[in-house]
Amino acid sequence: MKTLLKYTLSLFLLASALTFTACSSDDSNPEADELANLTKFHEFANETHTIELYSHMGSLEQGYNEVALRIKDNATGDYVKNAEVNWMPLMHMTMMNHSCPKSAVEKVTTTGTLYEGYIVFQMAQNATEYWDLKVNYTINGTAYSATAVIDVPASTERRVNTFTGTDGTKYIVAYAEPHHPKVAVNDVVFGVWKMQDMMNFPVVDGYTVKIDPRMPSMGNHSSPNNVDATQVTAGGLYEGKLSLTMTGYWKINLQLLNAEGTVLKGEAITDTVLESSIFFELEF
């Protein structure tokens, strides 16, 4: 009892000390907290502002990427807190240009400087084809824009599938989370989008992503108690449960079902069908 009291007291003291320091110093500390677990991987400027891009990995790669950005006023060096931001990633192919699935860009906290969203690069860059990112933002009614070429290398494991379903629609299914899978029941997050046209890739609502994790190096065995990914809210990502019974290389075989339960793509795994035509890969 006495120790408990002591701990509570010291925690209280520690907390008040932290609050006190935070209030007395300049605004750089909360900014530092905002950037915890984030690494800046690119920075580009127009005449008035510099855009800083951040991610957990400190880079981008083919597939689903959570991207954060900050806008720095070149004149004052302060970070802009009241901008309205949107973005447009664009793939420059030899014959055409196209975009990819992406979210809106939102403020992370109202008082902070960080804006965040996701971009799903369904293909990687190569020697002649590249991605660029155009960031449009409005500050106090004035519109600005900045564009830069970004580096999107191929992922080592397959994290995104692009395919045409049996309904003739072109879909993109991507793996979002967890970043660090464990030997446990993992809460997994996937995304499902369709290609409306070359520039618009809206979220698909009400579908199901069936999952069947397998280890091809170990007799293609599976794991129990997986839960197929479904959407929690319309317009959002798909959540499911993925059981991984050991470390190593796992192939997460997928089937995409529409709201009626019709399989649009992917095969069930049997003794003769060892993998589905759509899958993710995990290795840890």
Next chain:
Amino acid sequence: MKNILLLLLCSGFFSYAQETKDSLVPKDLKEVIVIGKKTQIHEKQSKSLATIDEFLDKGSKVDLVKRGAYAWEPLINSMATERTLITIDGMRIFGACTDKMDPITSYVEVSNLSEATIKSGQQGSCFGSTIGGAIDLKRSQNRFGSQQWDFALNTGFETNNRQKIIGSSVNYADSTYYVDTDVMFREADNYAAGNNREILYSQFRKLNFSGTAGFKFFTNKLLEASVIYDKATDVGYPALPMDVSLAEALITSLKYVVIPKSSLVKDWETKVYFNTITHRMDDTTRPSVPIHMDMPGWSKTFGMYSKATAVKNRHHFLANFNAFYNQSVAEMTMYPNDPNENLMFMYTWPDVRTLYTGLFAEDQWVFNCHSGLKLSVSAGSHTNDVASDFGLQSLQIFYPEMPRQKTRFLKSIAAHYNYHKTSWEYGFGLGYGERAPSVSEGYGFYLFNSSDRFDYVGNPNLSNEKSIETHAFIGFKKEKISTKISSSFFRISDYIIGTPDTVLVPMTIGASGVKLYTALSYATIFNVDWNSEIALSNSLKWNVGLLYSLGKDSNGNALPLVNPLSYKTALTFTKVKYNAAIECVGNTAQTRYGSVYGETNTADFALLNANFGYKWVVSGSKLYTKIGVENILDAYYTTYSDWNKVPRMGRNIFVNLNFNL
């Protein structure tokens, strides 16, 4: 005065041995297998330098599951090590192998031990909870006396697997100290089954060292430190898909004994102990494995007991407080054929910590010179804790609500009545006991059973297994003849066994499916054995023994690993300087077998063995020679307890030499 107390001290030590001779005290349903004195491994045994496993196999109450030539797993009353209690001088030790390749009997050597006491059912619950019974392996015990050095050299050779045995012991005793040390080394190649068929991967090599030092301070207090170090390397398991590169044990203890000067308490013994076991399976010597894997396991146990005996009027009391803390960890790392892929790793035992504390009390109530009643009760608390987060989360894949910790209370109660008059003797008893699931049964993760070819997954939600037992015996003894028939019956409710889950996909390549440990509503096991000895002359004896067991689950299916009718008969000729014996052992065909549990039937077999011993005495030194032939007819055979029907050894000639200075 000093001498009297010394005598008292010694009588305290040997009170167990005397128990059976004291007709006033009710007899246990127990069997004592004499292994030998430290310096003089017992001459009456058919093979003086046999392994512990072979010694146990000679007894009528123990059967052994054999996975090769080494480390056999004892069965008591047709029950394997989850349901029984095996201790070394009261110490709890737990094997570190998930596949039962290292029963604790494999970590000791004949030279360490004087006897093995086998008790049936609840008679064996002194050192912890049990269902089937208990084996206590007793260490050799020197005694204080006049100053004396004692040297011995043991050596042996067996032709079949070219087993070479060499060992020695050096002992010293005087009136306040004793020191015993011994070392033994065995090395064997592959053995050959009948008709000279070589059994690959049946080799082994084992080194064992043991030391005991006793110090008497005051006249009635003793302190004894003891250590056993055992290391087996390159052990083949022909019945299993992999071998063992290392099985290493360090077993230490410190014992304190007081012979109180009161008339009530006769002796009081307290021991603290620690043992650590490392076990490494190895598949690198096998020519083709679907995937190479490492499977090491570790088991560490700290424990203590404090045991006292007291006598008041017609009551002989025994109380034992005992506690242990065990850590069991086992891992599996699989190496993919593509070397660029990450290793596949899992905990097969997720760092399970078991804490047990229990109290056992017994009263041997002597009614009169003919009859008595023995009552015993025990209660204990048993807590399992999964210390590894990785391991806990792995098991939560199967049991999402599984808590980290589980505590159980284990109780037992037993009563045994004994009557003895002139040539006749009979006794009967009742008992109730409980046990907690073993680490594999509760927390095992994808443990492959190569017999039924299923992957087993533990179940942390299992109830305690509960057993109601009854036993009875009747015996007759005259000068030239003695005969005894005894039987036991167990009804075990919430009987723990693996049952297939058709939804689950096995992990092991080639496995037939996954079994989860579940509880059957009950199972019954019945054993009956008959032993007789007839003295045909002063030096010629004829022994006959029969054993039969029946095991059935609540669905009427036969249980696996249950003895069919087995028989043993021997003619023994003994003179002062030499002895000779011829023996026939066999089983009838196993017609009731656990087909539901993946067991297939076993044919009958019969073996003929013979041995001859001679003792040379030259100016105080003794050389004891034992020569024998096992399986004289070179039968090619397998028994119901041979894992995956691996055939047993064919004709084997052995020579054992014990030289005593």
